[in-house]
Amino acid sequence: MLDMERIGDDNIRYSEFTENTRAGEVISDPAFRGFGRLLFPMDLSISERMTLKELSSSSIYLWYSDIRTEKTVEILNYMKQEVQKGHQIFYPIYTDREMQQEPSRKNTGLFYFRGEPGKPFGIMNAGGGFYYVGAMHDSFPHALEISRLGYHGFALIYRTREPYDDLARAICFLHDHAAEFQMDPNHYSLWGGSAGARMAAVLGNRDYLRQLTDRSDIQQAAAVIMQYTGYSSASYSEVPTYACVGTRDGIADWRVMKHRLGILDEIGIPTEFHVYKGLRHGFGLGVGTIAEGWIYDAVEFWKQQLS
Structure with a gap:
């Protein structure tokens, strides 16, 4: 059982972070005790003296x-x-014993963005080229946005060398604890950008889901939401898929994404595809760009699959 009781510390005084707050202050903040280090990419050398403004950069x-x-x-x-x-905002996905057996599992977990009781959940998987996990730009914003629409949002911090295993474990964890979270376990969605989109597509595939979870009781996702990835594999085991990408993406060619969705269409799997003129790789929510609002289209696509 999960401990879903109140965990607030009355001694934690709320003071707002600003663009001038340093990374070290965030990591060591009492509110984030035990997991503050996972808020920023674990696999990159980030100085704790850097401000949030300095961190919010393509150079990082x-x-x-x-x-x-x-x-x-x-x-x-x-x-x-x-x-x-x-409210508890972070959940380890491995047991203490499993983390003792493999210490790298301590660097995984789910950040929770609370939705409404009874609603399904989405798991967000940030990209980073399987070199680092860019959650602050590529999964936290998405999870927060769907939570504001009433859905439960979870942003996965995964190991870059074991990404598929960690996502499989996260799916099992949320399926097994859905009642404690008061959410629908059977109509979930898998989201991802770049490398994270590959993760979502692989675990959205029915055959890979069974293989990686070693479970037959977990239902296949209702939808996969993908951004800017060159993933091209397609089969009858896929789920309804929404995808978006920019025309100036030098990493994920929009034509590759469109071709894959065309194959899914041909075999009868619902899809929706958007390509945005002039956008480069990794535009995230696309605030202030031609892509702004795409996430609401994606949620509507997901909702259509629920019926």
């Missing part, structure tokens, strides 16, 4: 564009407020 989040300081600050303040309210 490699291969990403349109990184916004105000979104970083908003997300961290949201998380701290949730803890102040007494």
